[in-house]
Amino acid sequence: MSNLNMLKRQHSEVLSIIDNIEAQIMNGDLSARVKNISYNINILAGKLKMHLVSEDKYLYPNLMNNSTEKIRSTARAFNTEMGSLFDVFTSFVQKYNTPNKILNNKENFHNESKKIFRMIKDRIGKEDRELYPLIDN
Numbered sequence: 001m002s003n004l005n006m007l008k009r010q011h012s013e014v015l016s017i018i019d020n021i022e023a024q025i026m027n028g029d030l031s032a033r034v035k036n037i038s039y040n041i042n043i044l045a046g047k048l049k050m051h052l053v054s055e056d057k058y059l060y061p062n063l064m065n066n067s068t069e070k071i072r073s074t075a076r077a078f079n080t081e082m083g084s085l086f087d088v089f090t091s092f093v094q095k096y097n098t099p100n101k102i103l104n105n106k107e108n109f110h111n112e113s114k115k116i117f118r119m120i121k122d123r124i125g126k127e128d129r130e131l132y133p134l135i136d137n
Contacts, residue, residue, distance in 0.1 A: 003058055004136060010051040011124045017044045018117045025113060030106055034099040045093045048120075052086060055079075063135065071134050078131055085119055092116045 021040045024033040056079075063075030092112055096102050102109050 003054060004132060007051065007054060007059065008128070008132065010047065010054070011128060014044065014047050014051065015121065015124060017047065018120060021113070022117060025110060030102060030109075034102050038097060038099050038102055041093060042097055045089075045097070048086070048089065052082065055082070063131075068134075074131055074134060078127065082123070085123055089116055089120065 017040055021037055021044070024030075024037050024040075027033065030037065060075050060079045063071050064079070066072050066075070095105070095112070096109050
């Protein structure tokens with residue numbers, strides 16, 4: 001699958017941005033870094049959107065028509081799961097995509113960012129461990 005290397009690279013980029021945001025959140029007072037945090041949230045949103053477009057247009061349609069049942073069923077399950085994750089992430093971005101939105105709700109931002117970033121990391125890990133090896137030939 002020719003797009004697989006690109007998708008793996010996108011996973012790496014997404015994880016790097018999340019790590020950057022988490023490090024900034026954990027490093028004391030948000031006020032000094034809030035502009036950079038909101039900027040990176042918006043960058044993350046763009047990267048995830050590009051990644052999902054690639055998956056939705058190319059990866060999953062091809063895999064759901066694959067001749068191997070395990071690949072088809074795994075792709076269907078992953079494709080179904082991703083819709084809800086993206087909706088949750090989109091809501092998070094809308095709530096916290098500017099410095100003022102973050103500063104006006106620091107505690108919720110901190111709690112929600114932990115949850116959403118864990119969900120994204122888990123999802124990427126699951127694709128890397130369970131889906132990509134099925135098609136990496």
